Amino acid sequence: MTKPVFERDPSDPDRQKINPLMKLALELGPLVVFFFGNSRGEWLAGHFPALADIGGPIFIATALFMAATVVALAVSWAMTRTLPVMPLVSGVVVVVFGGLTLWLQDELFIKLKPTIINTLFGVLLLSGLLFFRKSLLRYVFDSAFNIDEEGWNKLTLRWGVYFLAMAVVNEIVWRNFSTDFWVAFKVWGFTPLAIIFTMSQMPLIARHSLEETEGR
Template sequence: MTEKPVAPAVKIGLELGPVFLFFVGYITTRDQTFVIAGTEYTAFVLLTAAFIPVMALATFVLWRLSGRLSKMQLVTLIMVVVFGGLTVWLNDDRFFKMKPTAIYGIFAILLGIGLLRGQSWLQLVMEGALPLTHEGWMVLTKRLAFMFLAMACANEIVLRNFSTDMWVNFRTFGLPVALFAFFLTQAKLFERYKSSPD
């Protein structure tokens, strides 16, 4: 399928929409429990069950509109299905809460492997988005690998020491804001290592 441009607002809506819907659903039903076929489920577990097909549908629509999916999007979808499925099957919300740890941990490891090989695998994924020299890509990859590792550790700390309410807020707002802030702080790097005057 040929790659096609997608309006940024549509792309962001498809990528963040499922997370926002999960947050709204949790806020409105968090104190409720439901009995299905004799088994009691929390709202969190049932929302996880709903989140899996919503995420899959959003990813499919994005693929149909753009003609491609990044490796990060595919890994994220796989993790949602695996950890979300375990949460529903075992009726244990800890598995879904561990998903960000696994995703960020995998990204950190993959970027680290590339660095050990003298390569920036981040450049392979994002080269069209940022005009950087090879050295710039290597520096950014190293910093982002450490950032992903820090985010994985932060998720583990929150999920194991705080309430579900706290984790949902942290996952919905804290992690995305941290990643956004990270890229904002890289302005000097982008300026120093830009590969073209434009």
């Protein structure tokens, strides 16, 4: 039987799982590279002439971001022999909009990427829950949380709304602040907000924990 290219359903016992810390590193690594590329773009251009041909710091950062995203997906594939669905979708958008950014030398496209990604994820999560009664969030957090179906549904609803809110925040930031501020906020703003939001969901996760339920 041909092995699936995409990650298996969370309920599939044959699904290969990545250590949560490694998974976090693969997701945050490209963002750190993006921030470094923008903040040290002139230094990189001076030491690597090929990068100077790409353009200013934001364009160098975009190129490195694209490369780091592809590398993260390749590492994930090497470890599990499957591709994670949500990071893959995000990676495709990064490559497409990053490519447009470099080709047209217009930073607008890379700034729109978080808006599009967050809107897409928000719509997918809410649509999967409302129309198909399926929690797509389990593909992201199944290795971290062991909760019942009701818990997954509530968590999916909250994350869907959160993603849509982050799309609005991105629009506000890039339209009203400098590129450097937007890049810094993309790494040091969105990431802490995601961590804070995740931590705020812990009471819900605790209430619906299967271990807690089974222990009663």
